[in-house]
Amino acid sequence: MQLEINKSVKILQQNKILLYPTDTVWGIGCDATSNEAVKKVFNIKNRSESKSLIILVDSINMLQQYVPTISNKIIELLAETSKPTTIIYNNPIGLATNVVADDATVAIRIPENKFCKHLISAFGKPIVSTSANVSGNATPKSFKEIEQSILDSVDYIVNLQREEVNEKSSTILKVVANGDIIVLRK
Template sequence: MKSIEINTSLEVLKNKKTLLYPTDTVWGIGCDATSETAVAKIFHIKKRTESKSLIILVDGLEMLQQYIPIISKPVFNYIQRISKPTTIIYNNPIGLAKNVVAKDNTVAIRIVQNNFCKQLITKFGKPIVSTSANRSGEPTPKSFKEIKTSILDSVDYVVNLQREEINDKVSTIVKIGTNDELIVLRE
């Protein structure tokens, strides 16, 4: 079942379409993070302005370094020790869709820990967007059952895995400061 879902999701991503899928935190709406066209669809689904940034998921350090070529030793060491979902706001990304990069030239990226996501991203070979499965300003659903029909109807594909699980984890959010210090924005 999982390989069928990965292959179907892979086709959705390759065709610059949108996906509703389970992550290592809450259910996410996703697409190819390198496609401005696909990312614009996410903003439309969320009814959110493009000035608000989105989280990007990568499968590991190697992929992260393709989009964040300069990672200081303290940040690199921090990444190596992460044991729970942690999103880091990096400076000066390259190769991503312009509309996933914030006005201050930063981007929020998480090395995903969910097995389905990791396999999907590895097969896709590029990062994917991950934003909560709700309209902007509405509460984040903690389970698949809480996702509103308007969201389910607006994505191109809904992954048929982990629908019974309840996941109320949110990722820790850390920003890299001007002197490479790590500033925790959300624990």
């Protein structure tokens, strides 16, 4: 696994695009702080930059570097949940402008996938994680379902977990203006 992490970090440091396994489905990823790299992801997915992308961080500490105000309620929720949980936060800082939605929000998840956590930790910055499909097409549940156009468009494909099938998607929650949390997808 360490060899794959080392190769992947080099790709991310060069503003290149990675195809990698996550705690949900295979993801297309890049440095979430690089406008240039994020633009490449939107082009690969044939997706408008007005749509948002999910960002992965390795810990609550990293999350707090990019979302300065996180309520204790959110921290407790993240500590207790066992299901992949993506939360939409308001007013992030330090991320590429094209990963932040028009309403000044960003979707962030702390993955429970060992490879992802070690990769993000080694890279030292958040990474983009968007499903490995062209926008509008079905989300692949395994590596072998990923479209050839996606495989041909990325700079590196992680050589781990290629036989696994993963049908789970993350719960999506949103922090609203008054601090309450609403469920967008269970």
